[in-house]
Amino acid sequence: MTDLVSVLIDGVIYSSYLFIIAVGLTLIYGVMKILNMAHGSLYALGAYVAATLVGAWFNAGLNPYGSLALLGLAALLVGVVAGPIIERGLLRFMYGRDEVVLILVTYSVFLILEDVIKLVWGVESYSAYQPYGLLGNFDVGDLPYTVYDALLVIVAVLVGVALTFVLTRTRQGKLLLAVIHDREVSAAMGINVERVYLVTFTIGTMLAALGGALIAPKVSVVPAMGVEVIVLAFAVEVIGGLGSLPGAALGAIIVGLVRSAAVHYLPEVELFSIYLVMALVLIVRPKGLFSAVEARKI
Amino acid sequence: MNSNRARAASILSITASVLAIALAAATAPAVAQDKPIKIGVVTFLSGAAAGPFGVPARNGAEVVAETLNAGKSPSPYAAVGFGGTPIEIAFVDEAGGTTKQVNEYRNLVQRDNADMVIGYISSGDCLAIAPLAEELKRLTVFFDCGTPRIFEDASYKYLFRTGATATMDNTAAALYVTEMKPALKKVAGINQNYAWGQDSWNDFEAAMKVLKPGVDIVTSQMPKLLAGQYGAEISTLLTSGADVVHSSFWGGDAEALILQGAPRGLFKKSTVVMTAGEPTLVRLGTQVPEGTVIGARGPFDMFAPDTELNKWFRKAYEDRYSVAPSYPAYKMAQAILGVKAAYEKAQAANAGKRPSQEQIIAAFENLSFEAPGGKVDMALGKGHQAVQGSAYGVTKNVGGKVIVVNIKRFAASRITPPDGVKSDEWIKSGFKTAK
Numbered sequence: 001m002t003d004l005v006s007v008l009i010d011g012v013i014y015s016s017y018l019f020i021i022a023v024g025l026t027l028i029y030g031v032m033k034i035l036n037m038a039h040g041s042l043y044a045l046g047a048y049v050a051a052t053l054v055g056a057w058f059n060a061g062l063n064p065y066g067s068l069a070l071l072g073l074a075a076l077l078v079g080v081v082a083g084p085i086i087e088r089g090l091l092r093f094m095y096g097r098d099e100v101v102l103i104l105v106t107y108s109v110f111l112i113l114e115d116v117i118k119l120v121w122g123v124e125s126y127s128a129y130q131p132y133g134l135l136g137n138f139d140v141g142d143l144p145y146t147v148y149d150a151l152l153v154i155v156a157v158l159v160g161v162a163l164t165f166v167l168t169r170t171r172q173g174k175l176l177l178a179v180i181h182d183r184e185v186s187a188a189m190g191i192n193v194e195r196v197y198l199v200t201f202t203i204g205t206m207l208a209a210l211g212g213a214l215i216a217p218k219v220s221v222v223p224a225m226g227v228e229v230i231v232l233a234f235a236v237e238v239i240g241g242l243g244s245l246p247g248a249a250l251g252a253i254i255v256g257l258v259r260s261a262a263v264h265y266l267p268e269v270e271l272f273s274i275y276l277v278m279a280l281v282l283i284v285r286p287k288g289l290f291s292a293v294e295a296r297k298i
Numbered sequence: 299m300n301s302n303r304a305r306a307a308s309i310l311s312i313t314a315s316v317l318a319i320a321l322a323a324a325t326a327p328a329v330a331q332d333k334p335i336k337i338g339v340v341t342f343l344s345g346a347a348a349g350p351f352g353v354p355a356r357n358g359a360e361v362v363a364e365t366l367n368a369g370k371s372p373s374p375y376a377a378v379g380f381g382g383t384p385i386e387i388a389f390v391d392e393a394g395g396t397t398k399q400v401n402e403y404r405n406l407v408q409r410d411n412a413d414m415v416i417g418y419i420s421s422g423d424c425l426a427i428a429p430l431a432e433e434l435k436r437l438t439v440f441f442d443c444g445t446p447r448i449f450e451d452a453s454y455k456y457l458f459r460t461g462a463t464a465t466m467d468n469t470a471a472a473l474y475v476t477e478m479k480p481a482l483k484k485v486a487g488i489n490q491n492y493a494w495g496q497d498s499w500n501d502f503e504a505a506m507k508v509l510k511p512g513v514d515i516v517t518s519q520m521p522k523l524l525a526g527q528y529g530a531e532i533s534t535l536l537t538s539g540a541d542v543v544h545s546s547f548w549g550g551d552a553e554a555l556i557l558q559g560a561p562r563g564l565f566k567k568s569t570v571v572m573t574a575g576e577p578t579l580v581r582l583g584t585q586v587p588e589g590t591v592i593g594a595r596g597p598f599d600m601f602a603p604d605t606e607l608n609k610w611f612r613k614a615y616e617d618r619y620s621v622a623p624s625y626p627a628y629k630m631a632q633a634i635l636g637v638k639a640a641y642e643k644a645q646a647a648n649a650g651k652r653p654s655q656e657q658i659i660a661a662f663e664n665l666s667f668e669a670p671g672g673k674v675d676m677a678l679g680k681g682h683q684a685v686q687g688s689a690y691g692v693t694k695n696v697g698g699k700v701i702v703v704n705i706k707r708f709a710a711s712r713i714t715p716p717d718g719v720k721s722d723e724w725i726k727s728g729f730k731t732a733k
Contacts, residue, residue, distance in 0.1 A: 006537065010530035017527065123348035125550050129585060133561040143533055144562045219526045220553035220581075224346045228524050263530035267519050271491065 006143050007260045013149045015256025016156035017215060021229055022236040022248045023159060024207030030180050030243030031200040033099060034091065037106040039208045039233060040226030041113035042082060046209025047225060048121050050074035050216040054128035067131045068151075074213040079206025082113075087201040092194065110226075118223060125220040132217035152214055159207065160249055167245070176200065180243070235274055239281045241288025250289055254281075334386035335379065335641075337363075338406035340417025341630070345393035346524055350549040350577045351419050351626045355442065356389060358627030359416070361618045362611070362634045363387050370614075372606045374668065380638050381645040383652065388412060392419060396426040403427055407436045413655075414438065416633050419626070421445035421493050424459075431457045437655050437662075441633035442626060444595070445493060446721040449679025458662055458682045460636040460674060461629045462714070464494065464546070465501050465721035467573045467595055469713040469729070470688040472505035474591060474706055475542050475571055478692075484514045486540035486568070488531055490551060491520040498546035498573060504725040516540050524551060532559050540568045548574040553582055560587045571690075576600070577624040579693070584700050590693045592702055597671045598628035600702045601689035611670035632669035636676075636684075639667035675710065678717045685710040 021043060028036045053070040086109055094105050135147035167173040178186045179196045187193045211229070219225070236255050240247025255274050262273040269276075281289060339359045342352025363385050365371050369378040379385045388410060390402050399418075406412040414437040418424045424443035431438035431454065438457050440448070444464030448457075475482065485506050489495030499518060506513050516538040519531045532555075535543055543564070547555050552575060559565055565587035572578070576594035579586055586592075594601050599622065602608045611631055615623040623631075640662035644653035647661065663681035667674055677685045687710045691702035715724035 003537065006533045007530075010533050013529050014527065118344060123344060123353055125349045125553060125581060127553060127557065127582065127585075129557045129582075132557060137561065137563075143536055146561050149529065215526070218554065218558055220550035220557070222346045222349060222550035223344060224524070225526065225550070228522075228526065260530040263519065263521075264534050267517065267531075267534070270520070271522050 003264055005140060007257070007264050009140060009143075009145060010263070011253075011257035011260035012153055013145075013256075014260060015252040016153045017211065018232060018236050018255055019156045019249055019252035020152075020159055020207060020214065021211035022233045022240075022252055023163065023245065024204040024211070025233050025237055026240075026243055026245060026248040027163070027200060027207070028204035029237070030245070031176060032091075032095075032197055033243075034102045034106060035099065035234075035242075036204065037103060037230065038086065038109035038113060039106075039204075040228075040230030041110045041117070042078060042205050042208035042226075043212040043229050044117060044221075044223075044226035045082060045113060046075050046078050046212030047216040047219075047221045048117060048126065048212075049078055049209070050213035051126035051128040051221045052121075054130060054216070055126070058130055064130060064134055067128075068134070071131065071213040071216070072210070074216075075206050075210035078209035078213075079202050082209075083202030083205035084198060086205070087198050091201065092197070095197070110230075114223070114226070123223050125222045126216075127220055128216045130217065148217065155210075155214065159210075160245070163245060232274075235278050238288055239278050241285075241291035244288065244290035247288055247290030334384045335414075336386050336388065336410070336412045337634075337637075338390055338403075338410065338412035338415040338417070339387050339630075340390045340392050340399070340402065340406075340415065340423075341626075342393055342419055343389065343391040346550055347419060347548075348393070350552075350581070350624075351442070352392065354577070354624045355419065355626040355630040357619050358615065358623060358630035359387055359389075359634060361614050362631045364618075365610075365614050366634075366638065372610045375607075375635055375638055377642060380641040381652070385634075390417070392417065392423060396422055399423045400426055400430060403430055404434070407434045412436070414637065414658075416441055416630075416637065418443050421447075421497075424448055428452070428454060428457055435655075437637075437658060439633050439637055442595075442629050445497060449683040450720045453680050454682060455659065458636075458676065458684075459679070460633040460669075460676075460684045462596055462684055462686045462688065462710075463721065464498050464573075465715070465725070466685070466688050466710070466713045467546075467593055468498055468501035468544075469505050469725065470690060470708045471544065471571050471573050471591070471593060472502055472509055473708060473713070474690040475569065476506070476509045477706065478591070478704075479541055479569060482510065482513070482541035484516045484538065484540045485510075485542045485544065486515070486517045486519070486535055486538050487544045488519040488521070488528070488535060488555065489544070489546050490523045490548075492523050494548075495520060495523075495546055499544065501721065501725060502544045502573075504722065505729075508725060508728050526550070526554050528555055528558050532562055532564050535559075535564055536562065536567060543568045543570045544573070545570060545575075546573045548577070552578050556582060556586055556590075560585065565590055574625075577626070579700050579702070580622060580624050584695045584698065586693050586700055588692075588694055591690055592693055593688070593690050594625040594628075595688075596625065596629070596686050597689050597707070598625035599623065600691070601705060601707070602628065602670055603672045605668075605670070605672070607668055608670040628669075628671050632671055632674060635669050636665070636667050636674060637662070640665055677710075678714070680717070685714045688713055 025039050050071050054067045057067050132148050137144040236251035240251030258273050258277050262270040341355040342348040367384045416439045418440050419442045421443045440459040446463040446465045487499045489499040571591040573593040575592040644657040644661035665676045674684050689707045691705035694703045
């Protein structure tokens with residue numbers, strides 16, 4: 001029984017992390033039809049900025065609880081700086097091109113950002129461990145969990161609820177949905193599509209950086225940390241359906257729970273289990289669980 | 299008159315040319331003697347392994363080369379460079395996978411004419427480079443990679459390894475924890491899911507079964523390399539009730555395991571053994587929980603002997619980089635000093651003249667030499683593979699600093715199979731040669 005509960009808790013914590021990363025990818029693909037390969041680097045950038053800010057905060061001897069706010073600030077900074085630079089400086093010249101070309105373009109951004117990170121932070125690891133243990137632990141049965149991990153789950157839920165609310169209940173969200181449905185008609189109806197793209201890419205960047213910033217206190221911030229995460233984020237995307245918000249949530253939950261169960265009961269197949277689920281989903285629904293029905297265009 | 303002048307000028311010109319050629323011919327051996335010895339040094343300069351391993355190793359190579367060339371190193375390495383000839387290092391990044399490394403090695407040997415190559419941290423890269431070194435017939439020295447398969451599955455003429463294998467790390471770790479916790483009943487592992495992690499766990503598991511017959515192996519976690527998040531693995535280890543948790547995690551993965559495991563009490567509930575944990579002390583300090591069993595893949599850093607050679611290396615490294623050298627730096631220094639010892643032995647046997655590659659190889663086989671980590675014997679693999687003692691200790695926080703106490707040293711003969719015997723067979727047969 002304890003095992004089952006810990007499988008669920010570990011799975012939900014991991015799912016939350018996956019969701020925060022995958023939802024940014026989903027948003028960008030849903031609106032802009034860009035499979036953003038640079039997402040991993042933006043995640044890493046968030047982690048590096050967070051580690052730098054947290055390190056400076058504690059070196060200055062300021063209130064430790066303030067460091068939690070710095071994680072959000074790091075995501076905001078990366079979002080508003082890197083997002084517009086990439087979108088305005090590069091991607092806008094590529095709109096309308098084949099999706100494969102855009103993958104190559106974002107892959108080149110990924111490589112550039114990896115080198116930028118090395119130039120700025122070097123190859124040494126950084127850690128921002130202080131916030132992780134700051135809030136203490138809680139016990140489930142005999143198993144201790146950190147409150148920080150619970151916070152991660154809360155943030156993931158808040159991100160999901162906020163995005164759903166904005167998309168379905170606000171004017172801006174409805175404009176966004178219109179652009180998702182048909183870019184050309186939206187433009188013809190007077191929607192500033194370029195602005196929608198800029199805002200979407202900035203928010204997507206912010207979410208990638210938020211994932212990195214929130215994970216920074218749990219890990220050692222090292223070069224190439226973005227490479228691993230992009231593979232997992234794509235697995236979540238593929239399972240849930242590209243560009244689908246509920247799909248990203250369900251994909252994250254499936255991957256998180258399957259991985260957790262494998263680690264607890266059959267650790268030898270932990271890595272294989274994720275891709276087995278992905279393969280099974282693709283056999284049944286080749287475009288993912290929540291892929292939208294597409295009208296045939298003549 | 300003009301004709302005579304022209305003739306005289308012509309004769310002078312020819313004479314000058316002949317003299318110049320004769321002078322050049324006469325000084326040629328001296329020029330050749332002074333031509334620096336070019337060493338290709340391959341280590342991770344980018345990627346996840348650069349920070350914890352590659353850069354300290356690179357720095358170790360740089361500081362040793364500089365001090366050797368300046369003639370500022372202590373006995374028995376006081377001669378400038380190698381036997382009076384300066385050494386010149388060309389660094390190559392080990393990142394990028396085995397295919398890239400094979401090309402880089404070819405470039406070093408065939409295009410850049412490196413006199414020798416020292417390097418390789420990844421066991422995968424070592425397995426790929428070993429046959430190539432034989433094919434291209436160039437002296438190559440592995441300084442760090444741990445797989446025992448290199449010299450257990452084949453023999454080589456041009457290849458040497460000056461660092462001990464992973465078998466020694468894990469047999470020593472098993473001996474340490476059984477002495478530390480004689481009543482232990484349950485053992486678990488968390489290792490990275492590739493050759494290094496699998497080999498390390500297999501050796502440790504087999505050694506524990508020999509040392510503690512009937513020991514219960516409660517779980518073996520094998521997360522992906524660079525997975526970064528170990529929440530579920532830590533829960534499994536916590537619920538397993540293991541007395542000892544073995545981990546060969548390195549770099550960011552080792553740091554992440556500590557950062558995530560410590561707040562959840564993993565290091566209090568079980569004794570965690572980190573066979574490659576020494577660099578994490580440099581990076582995380584007192585974040586490494588007290589009571590963690592730490593290894594340095596040999597007698598390096600805090601396990602190094604109190605010798606003039608160790609003092610010289612530590613001071614030179616700390617003066618240059620303002621940080622203490624971790625074990626990859628020690629192992630790189632060990633490799634360079636090993637080649638220097640072989641070179642100078644060969645030079646002495648060659649009446650003080652620059653030795654040929656064949657002469658260096660002959661001198662290197664079965665050589666014993668001193669390094670900052672202590673004595674190294676090239677005793678396995680027909681004299682091409684080093685054996686060296688090892689040591690483990692537990693962490694303790696004193697005055698805001700982490701130190702390692704209860705250090706126990708293990709002689710090479712106690713943790714090393716005899717030449718010609720495979721490590722796994724030797725362990726399973728019950729450490730038959732153990733003394």
